[in-house]
Amino acid sequence: MVLLKQLLQGRRPALPLHLPAHGRGRGLAPELARLLRLSPGAWDLPELPQIGGPLESSGAVAESQRLWAERLGARQLWYGVNGASGLLQAALLALAAPGDRVLLPRNLHRSLLHGCLLGQLEPVLFDLPFDPSSGLWLPPSPQHLQAVIQAALADGPLAAVVLVSPSYQGLVGDLAGLIAVAHGQQLPVLLDEAHGAHLGCDGRLPPSGLSCGADLVVQSLQKAAGGLAQSALLLQGPGSDLPAASIERGLLWLQTSSPSALLLASCEASLQQLASGRGRAQLSRxxxxxxxxxxxxxxxxxxxxxxxxxxxxxxxxxxxxxxxxxxxxxxxxxxxxxxxxxxxxxxxxxxxxxxxxxxxxxxxxxxxxxxxxGSGAALRFSRPPLPLVASPERPLAEAWRATPEVVPLAAAAGRLAAEPLCPYPPGIPLLIPGERIDSARALWLQEQCQLWPDQIADTVKVAVE
Structure with a gap:
């Protein structure tokens, strides 16, 4: 009982400053904490008629989703129990059909890459501003996104634009301006807002993506609220004309048919906490x-x-x-x-x-x-040698399933990647299957290997051509 032993120990470190955001139970939504004090068998229930599920039209879950959609100003809202990852994939499949091209930032979470593979979509990746003093990608400006969209449209139509805000580190750009640019080209926007469920809940915080006009917004209630891991929300913006049937079809394909009643309750309890006077006071403190x-x-x-x-x-x-x-x-x-x-x-x-x-x-x-x-000598980081926009040279699914060959990074120039190169966390791929590794990229990847010891190997899988 290795795992159980670890969990039963219940040891608390001196300063746990990691996710979930409830801080090992300190900030759990009060009603959720109360539920967890009951016998587990009391709440580990199936989709009984009085409970229902996220895709049912009746039952407590459906009623709760309708209530919170109205309170949050969403056209519709769905609870998710497969994390923000599963909801991002379902939303992507709702927006695009097989063969469609979707525009994604280089700091996308790998779940969106998986969604492209599952939906047979062509990912069009766009470069972002880069900070050499921290090594971080920065939010794009509306002007930058305008140039990106124009460059991407030169190679064919797009089905949707995906934005990430806030970033893992809490960076937020001009979200309303970015969404307006995409809408100006009649492109719907899917916003990965996994790290920002509390945005807009206090005057000192940036506005939420829903209030900025995003068509679909995904939030993780364990990353920025008092929910348990895997509890998440998919919200449809009030101005979105996407048929609900398209969204629910994606959810049907990718969400479990036996959702955890505990995680569904975690969604509702987290929203209640954020909206309550007690929750707002806790957030303010x-x-x-x-x-x-x-x-x-x-x-x-x-x-x-x-x-x-x-x-x-x-x-x-x-x-x-x-x-x-x-x-x-x-x-x-x-x-x-x-x-x-x-x-x-x-x-x-x-x-x-x-x-x-x-x-x-x-x-x-x-x-x-x-x-x-500390050495006193500041480190500097080189900008990734990436074009403004780029698609895999070989279809994503084909490259990922290709017979791989393992080669040293030093010998990877000119080859096609056969797998993502993805330090974890946070799961942002530095290389995706089907991309051609040119000499500048190969040198940059060798540098990353030195910067990420034990997380990036000195070899890479390439497709046999």
Whole structure:
């Protein structure tokens, strides 16, 4: 009983600053916490008539979905129990038919790549602004997206545009402007808002994608609310004319026929918490703490990412000559668990109810980490050598299923990738199947191999041609 033993230990680290955002139960939606105190057999129920499911027209789930669609200003809303990943795939299949081209940012989550494969869609990937001091992709401007769409349309029509906002690190661009650009070309927008369920719930936070005009929005209630892992929402914008039948067909194809009653209840409880006075007060306190923590760290000379979500703290440790992966290992040994280590930065999820003592303990831990690992010489990162827009040279599914050959990265130039190259987390592919690896890309990938030790091999699978 290896897994059960780990879970039954119930050990709490000094500072758990990782997902789910409920912080190991501290910020769980109150009604959900109450449900979990009951005997598990009481709530582990099938789709009984009085309960129903996300695709049923009657029952408690259907009634709850209608209620929250109205309260949130959505045309329709569906609960999901296969995470934001499953809902993103279902939404993509609702927007595009086999053979269609869909425009996706380079910082897409790999679930969208899987959705393209399942739906026989052609992914058209577009490059993003890049920050060499942190190694991060940045949100595009509306002008950038306009140029991207024009370049993509030159090679054929598009079925939809996918945007990611906020990013894993809490970066939000001009979302309303980006959506307006896509709509100006009569292109529907699917927004991956997995990290922003709380957006718009406080005046200090950016507006939600739904209020900015997105056609379909996917949120993860474990990443930015008080829900359990795998609980998520798919919302249809009030201005979207996409038939509900198309969305529900995608959900039917990709969601389980036996949804967990616990996860469905997690969706409702999380929404109730966000909308309640108690939940808004808790979020406000968390935002206050996040802002104060930033001020303290900046006063001590730490370089932090200028993001738009105070509940995501990203230390640009590259400014101190430290790899985020090395800093993460050092902190883990001392009970501080970050959410996302990357070569240039280390991101922490403060959650809806941050740990006690955070204002004292995290700065203290980061000071010690900087003192132990810092070199004083800032690291810089090279921009990925990518075109503005690009599609796989060989169809995605064909390349992924091709007979692979394993070659060293140094010998990969000129070959077609046969699998994604995807450090995890957060699951953003640096290379997708069917892409031709030119010499500049091969050199850049070798550099990434050095920056991501143990997460990127020095070999790559290529298709036998």
């Amino acid at each position: 968390a935002l206050d703490l996040g802002e104060e923590l930033r001020a303290r760290l900046r006063a001590e000379g730490f370089v932090l990412l200028e993001n738009q979500d105070p509940l995501r703290l990203s230390w640009i440790c590259a400014a101190d000559g430290i790899s985020g992966l090395e800093a993460d290992d050092w902190l883990l040994e001392r009970g501080v668990i970050a959410e996302l280590p990357e070569p240039g930065c280390l991101s922490f999820c403060l959650g809806s109810r941050p740990p006690r003592g955070l204002l004292r303990r995290l700065p203290q831990a980061l000071r010690r980490c900087r003192g132990a690992l």
